[in-house]
Amino acid sequence: MSKKILIVDDAAFMRMMIKDILTKNGYEVAGEAQDGAQAVEKYKELNPDLVTMDITMPEMDGITALKEIRKINPDAKVIMCSAMGQQAMVIDAIQAGAKDFIVKPFQADRVIEAIQKALG
Template identity: 50%
Template sequence: MPTVLVVDDTLFMRVTVGNMFKEWGFEVVGEASNGREAVELYKELQPDLVTMDITMPVMSGIDAVKEIIPQYPNANIIMVTALGQQRIIVEAIEEGAKDFITKPFEPNQLKRVVDNILGTYEP
């Protein structure tokens, strides 16, 4: 069963995204509400996939990516962004994030990104 770490500063998004992954047969091994927690949990859990909100208190998602990728270059991180954050998305991809999705999104949009990254996409 693939594992996922859900990172978002809002509980509603963590629960919503976590429930999507559970429906798809993933194990949600952790949740973080800021980038600092995300870095610590990533080191501890080393999940198969991470959804990483960009705008969070304490440490942003982009700064968390900058800490995770040098130590774990194969980390599968999907950035979750609000509309209008394209410049930050480019930076996140350059830093090693695998893909991104823009809020609000439909479950099938996230599933397509996940499947592309994990190699299970069936059109």
């Protein structure tokens, strides 16, 4: 059974890039969200195996959304994505329970490696 993944990014282009990498590698994209608030709703609705979450988004940022998702499911597997190499945000995300961190622009092998590691 393929693993269901929820893609969260405010940029449609970035969602498309991740979706392309995932589908080519046999993962099922269960849904997409363009901000943190949508991500939390979609998580409740879809119960995905894993979430890729952008950090910087309107409405609700990725770290806040990560914390909300972890309230729903403490075992939620979330991989953070960000264009900015901001160490503080990476540390915040990991402390909030993120499993890993991938940097934009995405490198397919790094994305797959992070997902395989998170899913165990």
